[in-house]
Amino acid sequence: MTIEKKEKPSKELPLGFVDRQEKELLIRDFVISNIKEVMIKYGFQYLETPSFEYSDSIGKFLPDKDRPDQGVFSFKDEKKWLSLRYDLTAPLARYVAKNYLEIPKPFKRYQLGTVWRNEKPGPGRFREFLQFDADFVGTKSLQADAELCVLISEILERCGLSKEEYIIKISSRKITEELFKKIKIDNNEQRLITLRALDKIDRLGWNEVKQLLGKGRKDKSGDFTKGANLSLSNIEIIEKELNKKSPGTKDLLEVFKIFEDYDFSNYEFDSSIIRGLEYYTGPIFEVNLKFDIKNNKGKVIQYGSIGGGGRYDNLVNNFGNYDAPATGISIGLDRLVYALMQKKEFKIKQSKPVVICVFDKNLMKEYISLQKILREADISTEIFPGESKLKKQMEYANKIKAPAVILYGEDEIKSKKPTLRDLNSGKEISVEIKELVNEIKKII
RNA sequence: GCAGCAGUAGCUCAGUUGGUUAGAGCACUAGUUUGUGGAACUAGGGGUCGGUGGUUCGAAUCCACCCUGCUGUACCA
Numbered sequence: 394m395t396i397e398k399k400e401k402p403s404k405e406l407p408l409g410f411v412d413r414q415e416k417e418l419l420i421r422d423f424v425i426s427n428i429k430e431v432m433i434k435y436g437f438q439y440l441e442t443p444s445f446e447y448s449d450s451i452g453k454f455l456p457d458k459d460r461p462d463q464g465v466f467s468f469k470d471e472k473k474w475l476s477l478r479y480d481l482t483a484p485l486a487r488y489v490a491k492n493y494l495e496i497p498k499p500f501k502r503y504q505l506g507t508v509w510r511n512e513k514p515g516p517g518r519f520r521e522f523l524q525f526d527a528d529f530v531g532t533k534s535l536q537a538d539a540e541l542c543v544l545i546s547e548i549l550e551r552c553g554l555s556k557e558e559y560i561i562k563i564s565s566r567k568i569t570e571e572l573f574k575k576i577k578i579d580n581n582e583q584r585l586i587t588l589r590a591l592d593k594i595d596r597l598g599w600n601e602v603k604q605l606l607g608k609g610r611k612d613k614s615g616d617f618t619k620g621a622n623l624s625l626s627n628i629e630i631i632e633k634e635l636n637k638k639s640p641g642t643k644d645l646l647e648v649f650k651i652f653e654d655y656d657f658s659n660y661e662f663d664s665s666i667i668r669g670l671e672y673y674t675g676p677i678f679e680v681n682l683k684f685d686i687k688n689n690k691g692k693v694i695q696y697g698s699i700g701g702g703g704r705y706d707n708l709v710n711n712f713g714n715y716d717a718p719a720t721g722i723s724i725g726l727d728r729l730v731y732a733l734m735q736k737k738e739f740k741i742k743q744s745k746p747v748v749i750c751v752f753d754k755n756l757m758k759e760y761i762s763l764q765k766i767l768r769e770a771d772i773s774t775e776i777f778p779g780e781s782k783l784k785k786q787m788e789y790a791n792k793i794k795a796p797a798v799i800l801y802g803e804d805e806i807k808s809k810k811p812t813l814r815d816l817n818s819g820k821e822i823s824v825e826i827k828e829l830v831n832e833i834k835k836i837i
Numbered sequence: 838g839c840a841g842c843a844g845u846a847g848c849u850c851a852g853u854u855g856g857u858u859a860g861a862g863c864a865c866u867a868g869u870u871u872g873u874g875g876a877a878c879u880a881g882g883g884g885u886c887g888g889u890g891g892u893u894c895g896a897a898u899c900c901a902c903c904c905u906g907c908u909g910u911a912c913c914a
Contacts, residue, residue: 464912512913613840616909617839802872819873
């Protein structure tokens with residue numbers, strides 16, 4: 394006799410994908426509602442594009458042209474390769490190129506959407522996450538760049554962050570561009586390695602970055618990273634140039650002037666902001682949190698930025714002949730939410746239902762009429778969803794954090810006075826049905 | 838991707854000169870005479886000891902490879 398073993402389906406999730414609990418979702422909803430209000434106030438259009446795009450629509454113009462397929466989830470249709478979008482900027486460029494003649498110029502749109510990246514996940518970093526993007530397409534005005542920073546700032550503050558808890562760091566691609574001219578780097582790979590190295594100044598410090606600009610660097614674990622192989626004199630020029638405390642480029646001076654007009658000051662110039670992207674052409678920004686973020690074991694972790702962006706004047710042009718200079722910013726919503734959850738003072742009101750206990754199925758009509766009264770008063774209410782002893786019903790109510798239970802058994806029904814038990818204090822009172830709503834409101 | 842460390846019940850972990858049916862706390866389920874939660878007590882369920890192969894009479898324990906997690910690093914549109 395043979396017994397076939399049944400393979401049980403796996404209850405594990407794919408690497409980098411997570412279930413999200415109510416607490417997180419409610420904070421996320423709160424953040425999203427703030428975003429929408431601010432975006433409407435700033436006059437942006439709401440847009441949604443599909444999760445999948447043809448790979449070449451979003452892949453061909455990837456900044457790292459040397460590895461266009463890396464990091465993206467893709468599958469082959471009968472005819473073409475499709476990819477899950479990895480950000481909202483590439484689809485926007487595609488959308489603008491496709492609808493160029495119909496859209497207003499400039500085009501201001503915002504978008505909320507899930508994006509997917511086939512990369513190694515870490516604390517607060519997943520392979521599926523929600524992003525928020527706001528972009529101006531079709532304007533060279535630096536007013537747009539400045540306004541993006543102002544708007545992000547307003548969103549963060551509405552979400553409960555104080556000016557001391559975040560900062561917008563700003564630099565410009567013009568700075569590194571001029572630098573590359575000065576030291577005459579035209580080798581693209583060398584430029585990329587140099588940019589990536591400079592991006593790490595705040596984390597590693599100059600000494601380590603110099604190694605990356607030169608031969609390379611060995612990290613704590615013993616792993617070796619190849620360097621850009623620049624000459625010592627060039628490295629010195631770079632260090633001197635980037636250590637300047639104020640920008641020498643026209644674009645940033647203008648942006649800072651506009652900030653003044655806006656009375657916006659929660660930013661700082663930081664020439665080490667690079668954003669690793671090849672397509673940025675002007676001002677670039679990064680949104681950083683200034684309070685400690687801990688992992689689920691209570692250890693403070695390197696959290697990095699929660700968002701960023703910049704000017705990309707050539708991206709739309711890649712799709713055709715339309716010249717549409719643009720600038721945009723994006724926020725990793727899940728990362729922002731993860732950070733907000735750590736703020737002790739941050740509380741989201743959750744209304745949990747008052748539970749009406751069931752003594753006898755035959756009395757259901759009574760329970761439904763009580764439930765109706767409460768629900769009509771907009772009080773979250775439920776009749777215990779099951780058939781259990783009273784004790785189990787109480788345990789259930791306790792578990793779901795119900796504020797109160799209503800006991801309405803034979804005794805109470807005789808006098809038409811339900812018993813209301815406050816689950817926090819444990820106090821019970823007997824109330825007239827018409828007083829029930831008022832008494833419950835006192836508890837909630 | 839690279840490197841270091843780790844992987845025993847849902848969770849936190851104990852368990853070495855390799856030796857009989859693998860443990861605790863919390864959680865879970867049922868009960869403590871049945872109309873009362875968050876306390877206590879009793880009983881119970883639950884583990885191919887991350888996976889596969891190897892060494893051995895015998896492996897949670899030793900070896901190899903793989904998978905997963907953590908930390909750093911790389912990449913990050």
